[in-house]
Amino acid sequence: MAKRKDDDSVGRRGFLKGAGLAGAGVLAAPLTAKAQNTAPPPPASSIPATPNRELERGTPADVKPATQSSSGSDYMVDVMRGLGIEHVAAFVGSSFRGLHESLINYGMLTSPNIDFLSCMHEEVSVAMCHGYAKIEGKPMAAMLHETVGLQHASMAIYNAYADRVPIFLITPSSPDARTRRSTVPTFHSVQDGAAIVRDFTKWDDQPGSLQHWGESATRAYKYAMTPPCGPTLLVTSMDLQEGPIEDRPKPTIPKIPVSAPPQAAENAVRELARILVDAEAPVLTCDRVARTPAGLKSMIALAELLQAPVVDGSMRMNFPWRHPLNQSSRGRALIATADVILGMEMSDFWATTNGPAPHTEFSTRSFAKPGAKKISLTGVDLNFHANYQDFQRFPDADIALEGDAEATLPSLIEAVRRLIDKDKRAAFDARGKKHGEAHLKALADQRTLAAEGWDSQPITVARMVMELYNVIKDEDWTLASGSQMQNNWPQKLWHADKHHRYIGDAGAYGIGYTAPATLGAAFANKKYGRITVSIQGDGDLMCCPSSLWTAAHEKIPILYVVHNNRAWHQEIMALQQTANRMQRGVDRTHIGTTIRDPYIDYSKMAASMGVYGQGPITDPKDLGPAIKKAVAVLKRGEPALIDVVAQGR
Template sequence: MTEKRASDVELPVASQTDEVWGSDIFAEMLRGLGVKYVALNPGSSFRGLHDSLVNKLGNRDPQMLLCLHEEHAAAIAHGYAKVTGEPLAVILHSNVGLMHGSMAIFNAWCDRVPMLVYGATGPVDAAMRRPWIDWLHTCRDQGALIRNYVKWDDQPASMEAAIESMLRADVIARTAPTGPTYVNFDVSIQEKYHAEAPPLPDFARYQPPLPAEPSAEGVAHAADLLKNAKRPVVLAGRVSRDPADWARRVALVEALGAEVLTDIRIGASFPTDHPQHRGKPAFFIDDDAGEVLRQADVILSLDWLDPAGTLKLAGRVEAKVIQASLDYQLHNGWGMEHQALPALDIHLACTPDRATHAIADALGVGAGDAPADLPVCPALEAPAPDTSLDIMTLAGALGEGLDGVCASMVRLPLGWAGEAWHFRHPLDFLGSDGGAGIGSGPGMLIGAALALKDSDRLPVAVLGDGDFMMAASAFWTAAHYGVPFLAVVSNNQSFFNDEVHQERVAVARNRPVENKWIGQRIGDPDIDIAGIARAQGVEGIGPVATAGELVDAVKKGIAMVRQGKSVVIDARVRPGYNPNMVAGLTRSD
């Protein structure tokens, strides 16, 4: 069987014309910026650019990825960036496409991943608009729709300005702290004829700035505090996926004798089976992690997602706190994703990885050993074959099914227990979506799988049924372009997160807890998850309801993935979360 590859799909007939249009120059700019793929849902506002990508560039470098919804397009770019650290391009049709894609852009903003978002608008000059449709698809300030959650946006009014805007957007998106940028092209600029093409810039001269080094004084002070600490703790947060950074991080922790906490929202940042790792990766710290923080005398926060909230949950923490982060540069007055303001003793204004290297240098700590690509390491015993599935037995059965496989866990559901799995490499787990927007999982899985396609890693995701249903049509793109992965839908047939909240409200108001399911359960009729997957062109397996059935389904799915297939398994689980998750979601203090 010949594996389907994206490069074999949608091959255009060669164009014979040498004419130059404005959008041809935009397309050449995308190629010069090194963009490999452009995820889009077609729209008339960028019909010129669409033509140029096909007939000027031959649909290669970049290649278009046709999506059935704009939110999927942005989610695919998000998942790709989480693996590679590099942005994909997303093109959104006018105001309506931008509104569709805005949730996924918000996720990327909260997750601090780079993304190049391009838009288009009907002619700004009202005299050039077609009746009705151009008026609907033209905004006076289209970027205002997302300005509060992109790093920069522009609507250039000339070709010269557009070239500069594309360069600036690329540099800003890829400069730490990374994030999405947005450039909006007037359709009249795209469709303007040029007698000759303007010269393209020297792209090598438009690169992100070199990483900022932390203050030498701050590094010396931080190194001294850590060296003399009796109970140092490292909060391993939003760090890079570079294996060299990972190795140095581990070496520094070992040299300090520090204890380490990790966060399941942001992906693998430290080996969770390391003897100095404490607690478990979680959305909210548990009692064990809280005790570690209360006993600490120095805490090093490596761009931890919410240091103030974490220390508040821990209780009385008297440690000196060192923060390495540039995140403050993205904080604005619109959103609160920056979390509470932490009290800090030293703030190193640099990426957490630059801080790690600088402190390690100051302490004479070596480079450490690079992490190996190892088979999955589930921490739970495999359940008996006839055991019915819940969130814990699903994890155990999935681990048995993946035995011996080197996999990247792209997504895990809200109720997943952090103690169920060990992460020993920066690509073992990629984290959540950043903005907690349901419907992001399928697109992010496809983007990550696209980035991992030529690696030895098998992309795996455990998705919720609500997440799957909001974005099921994203899987058509995976089938169309031959993007293999294994998705297990943890199907509790409910928006169970809100059942937990309704139970808490009912208890507080002395009302019947038995009614918590109303308006939450996804049943009567049941949804055929596997059937919906097959309708998109991917392989659908299930439903399965026992551990043994899931193990068999996973092994069957792996064989299909090895043949280049995209596979979805419908795993019927009893509603429920791990206890720490329930406590964190419903706490009122």
Template sequence: MHDAIKGHSQPGGGTETDSPADLERPDDVGASPAHFGSDVIARTLRSLDIPYIALNPGSSYRGLHDSIVNYLGNTAPQMLLCLHEEHAVAIAHGYAKVTGKPMLAAVHSNVGLMHATMAVFNAWCDRVPLVLLGATGPIDAAKRRPFIDWLHTAKDQGLLVRHYTKWDDQPASVAAAQESLLRATWISQTEPQGPVYINLDSEIQESVLQSDPGEPDPRRFMPATVPGLNESDVSEAAKLLRNAKRPVILMGRVSRKDRDWLNRRALVDTLDARVVTHKKVGSVYPTDHETHAGAPSTFLEAESKQAIREADVILSLYWPDLAGTVKVACGRVDPDKKIISISTDHYIHNAWSMDHQAHPAVDLFMPGDPDRLVERLLEIYEVPKRGEVMDEMPAPVQRPESGDPDHLTMAELAACVREKTIARKPTLLHVPTSWNSADWHFRHPMDYIGSDGGGGIGGGPGIAVGAALALLDSDRLPLALVGDGDFLMGATALWTAVHYRIPLLMVIANNQSFYNDEVHQAKIAKARQRPVQNKWIGQRMTDPEIALCKIAEAQGALGLGPARSWDQLADLLDTGLAHVDAGGVAVIDARVIPGYTKSVEDGMAGQIAFVPERR
């Protein structure tokens, strides 16, 4: 059934609804004292003021599951059932990208955690807060059920994700679990933000309380921790920037607040600076402003390279890859120019993951909040306070020339989607690797929330659902553009959106290939003087063609397409938008010509090893 906007009967007395909060209401639940360990844990979760917990159910946390339903009444937090553990974590990830606050997710035992690991890594690389709950069979071996409890019990379960979480714990009592949840939620939100993992012993959950440990006030256990700025460093930075003739600001992981956006605009105007932004981190500055150098990209555009190469002073505002960016632009990581950097990222670098990137050369480093530095610089320069009203009008749409009559170019896809959604204030929740940021300009901090973090295919749909959930009460249109491979690996995340009435428009840029690897195979073939025309083998998803619309329909969404031309896509967008306006989920299959921008192809393929001469 395509009509996801119509409520359906729920087991236990549910009726037709329009909101997640009205769904899955338990029967015969009234106020009662806590009787079990999991009741106290559930009550502590409620005190954290986190509205949702995304989960795939499992017996290892059946005690907590019961307490959330029959003790809390399935509210605050409300369960969001997911069809895969990776989706549960991805939904929490997307929610945090919009709100800046952690959401809860829960996964079953060691097996569920193993399913979830890629999504945890995405959240870690994206530096977003997330509280992941897990569980294990009884630690006391004498209390384990034969066979299954042994399979689902690990000696050190947190080890599975320890290298890419900020903190993990396995509390040994109900009181310790309370403290662990408070500490985990706090740590996840301290800069740099990231996921945390709590493993709950099933015996603790199901134990009968001998006494109630009470209910602590979370506000007293979560103090602010952003390092204060050293005023002498701020003064030195202000002097270097004021005296610069060609300053460049690399705007990285900064806030989505309107005030901070306006402050960044004011600083650029004051310094007469150029700006470079990153495709991974979202909308942080108007990308079609005359001061913006090149389009946002994971791999630098030519204009961005030139601006950095010509700069005499670079200000890095928590840029995700300062050393790599400077090296690509200037040919070395320590060029003859002054570099100022503010970040807290160094606090969580470890020996396992290389997501911290190369070590940058800097002349002035400040651990702290980049937006607070911008604010202080404006005070030093005595720049009048900017108003709190955002006056950024959407960028106009220009229709590109048509290409292949049977396939859309990515530029056509972007322009058509933009033209149809421009009046609805779309928020881009995800974009595919083939996306050219020059085709869609951002003029507001909520125009684009950034990418998946770790580059794990399959995260896009779940992140989009979580972000759409966070946008439920806003005036923004949740819009996700995903690749076909990403969709196929994460499609069942859509069921959660349909079931919980989370409106979402998803457009699949379907080139019927894992084209990323076609680029790599072409590069290797050229370097080895072998046939480039064979690059498609082991990459193309044809014969048979995959019916992406039917996969969407199987989750209860409205599946539309395939669209092969501007007019076809425009018509399907009208239908899809009407469905989303009414509260549904619509998915459009848009057939596109495979291809990347030159900077993406060059950056993606990278260096090729030495090729010996042919004999």
């Protein structure tokens, strides 16, 4: 490293080292005396002194002892343990070296363990937390290097925010120019580090003392976990991490309260029940209802009680895919004829009843039946944030119930149950029978569509998806990737009725989510012995390819089936549309949208990072055997990747 201007700081460190050998007590006395001789007494003020670090530590901020036997970051580890945080993902950064050292030498070696997961990019760290939380139902922590690390992480944080997923984030700070080193650490210093992600985190704080840190960590955890869930951020100064706390009473570790998620108002729930029971053709739509397995059970109970069709946007495992009342395949037709549409935790309720008008670029039209009653039930209305437009168009709902849908469903179910008499029951059963028949017909239709081009090369997406299902169907599996880019074939053709079978997609559609987030899900699944599969877009994989190294390094069993369409396929279609609108043709729309010249060999890329790789698979007959081999690798506790050259969609 080049010799820097701050030679004086090196000299000071050398001096401190020598002084430390003589004893910290000896050192402290002359410095204190000097300060008393030169500094005037502070003016009287009603404003309290900001940090009380010195009181907690007993050591002036610019005098670091040569050795110490405790640190603030040990306390932080204890607080995180108390919150039930079991893992911290991080791409190494010197600004959190205090916490890093505490984790590896204290947290990992004392019970209950809190482990360190090695990542190669902050986007990977955060997305791993994202996938982990959707399986485990609680946050994992990510440490993000001051400024630049948080900048790297920002898209993944936005994804988690829009997906309503709790994550416990820590980013360091070094606010005091007097004590931080110049040049690189100063480039990485910022007055308000959290500002860059404040629009898409639920809460942040920059504690001034360890006690404050403990309280804010507990608050951050509580806010992250309160629906609508989301990431929270603690800005944690290096002084606070690294300063000793010996000879002082340890700050206390606050308790996490048992909290009840917000439910919709009781009278509104009763009214909603009445509307649903009186409806001729109600439709239940949902995106992120089932935060937990209880949400899935409640969805089944409500739908069966009403014998009402469910149109599932598949952002969670809200409703069994083969349930007779699952009518997602013909959702739009049902919505167009419904008299009551209940949207629960919808990502975009407006789009449930509105879409593009034909032959237009920007015009839209409602396709709901005139007079249809639209009712929303969501906790997202309780989380007010401006700027980022994840709240979508204003839904033209007739009634809006503010409350978490999963938490509200039990009282709604009870209210509905009380209103159903014998006649209603008979009418509902007749309705349910029709929907059951329609479900079977839709399934047969989808199978017919899936059969088309069955032996084609490139391999059809339907065949790729079904070859995968054929191997895993008798295992305890999780499909950890979203399936929109695969035409939702799994939802149309697979049988899934457990909450952990599917966890939805990125939230904000930020590309680069799938590889690391599905890895986080696989990490959470490891202790349950589940088979985790990820249908992985090739373009998405190249945003965070180092996820593969983390998979190998941390021995996380996951099967990546690379849907290799050799393009950012969505963008090809968008660019073709624009080029043709300009009447310039599509001849050049491959520029910037395709991944060719050269093609990427993903199996070799995986192998280079210690992951078992197969492919590129071009013949559909080779795919089933390749998946079987890869699943055997997973059962040894290792990751695997299969590169499948497949159709665009």
